[in-house]
Amino acid sequence: MSTIVNQIFKPLLDFIYPPYCAICKEPLNGARVVCNECFDEILPTPIPFCQKCGKPLSNNEDTICKRCKETPLSLNYIRGIGIFDEPLRTIIHLFKYKRKLSLGKRLSNLLVSTFNSAVVLHNADVITPVPLHRVKFRERGYNQSEILARGLSKGTGIEYENLVKRIRYTRSQALMNEYDDRIKNVEGAFKVIKNVKGKNILLVDDVTTTGATLNAIAKEILKEGAKSISAIVLAVA
Ligand SMILES: [Zn+2]
Ligand SMILES: [Zn+2]
Incomplete structure (x- = not known):
């Protein structure tokens, strides 16, 4: 120059x-x-973690955590790259809220590694992101989960498709502490827009806390005749 x-x-x-x-x-x-x-410095989820929801287990739990035993998820499995801790927390914040989209490629690569080591996810036929409501999409300009899902699709060769639409504007789950509030907040918020019959679906999101959003989508997808649904995320909080 x-x-x-x-x-x-x-x-x-x-x-x-x-x-x-x-x-x-x-x-x-x-x-x-x-x-x-x-x-x-992003560390993988510490072992042992719950074989269902992917969260680290406490000492007195066996392979499945107490919450998953008491209230089974509609998803078969959730797996995360790591826990919602530094530096992953800051990196996700930059990617999700500060338009640092160039981080998407590197985060997708981590998703691919996590996927490769998680044999329980390998039956996936289609990869699909947690959708944003159109109002939020307009505000943010992009759906971070879509960028991740497309990256994962590219890295694994599994087909990408937008299967779900968010039909109701919901408050941010991050602002809610109560599990029941989070479940109510996402109830009826999603609609399946493609044929999912007989398919094994892999859902992609950035962070999961209670699993309420993933579970609400899983229920809708299973209602439409999908064979199974699991999820992969950047962080389990
Ligand atoms: Zn640095
Ligand atoms: Zn669990």
Whole structure:
């Protein structure tokens, strides 16, 4: 680039892609937004974790956690890359709310690794994202789960399809503490828009806390005759 172009565009580029890591503030050395050292600090979900919901188990639980035994999920399995802890928490925040879409590729790669090591997910016929309501989509400009689902589809060769629509605007689950509130909030919020009969569906989302959103979608999909539904997420909180 000529000096004059450099003078104009370099600051603009640096503004769009600041050359320092958003987490440790060290130079990025070619990486985008978050340096490779910080990104590599994302740890896999500690073992043992619940074989159903994917959350770490406490000492006195066997292979399935107390919650899954008492209130079984409609999903067969949920698996996460890791727990909702640093640096994953900040990286998800940057990706979801700060338009740092370049993180999508690296996060999708982690989903692919998690998928590859989770044999229980390997029967999936179709990958589909948790949908955003159109109002929220307009506000945010993108559906972070769709970016992840498309990346996972690319990395695994499993077909991608938008199977579900969000038909009711819901408050953010993150703002609710009570499990029952979260369930009520997403009740009747989703509609299946494609044929899912006989298919094994893999649902993709960024974070799951109580599993209420994933479960509400799973119920609708099973009602339409799908064979099974599981989910893969970035973080289990
Ligand atoms: Zn860093
Ligand atoms: Zn569980």
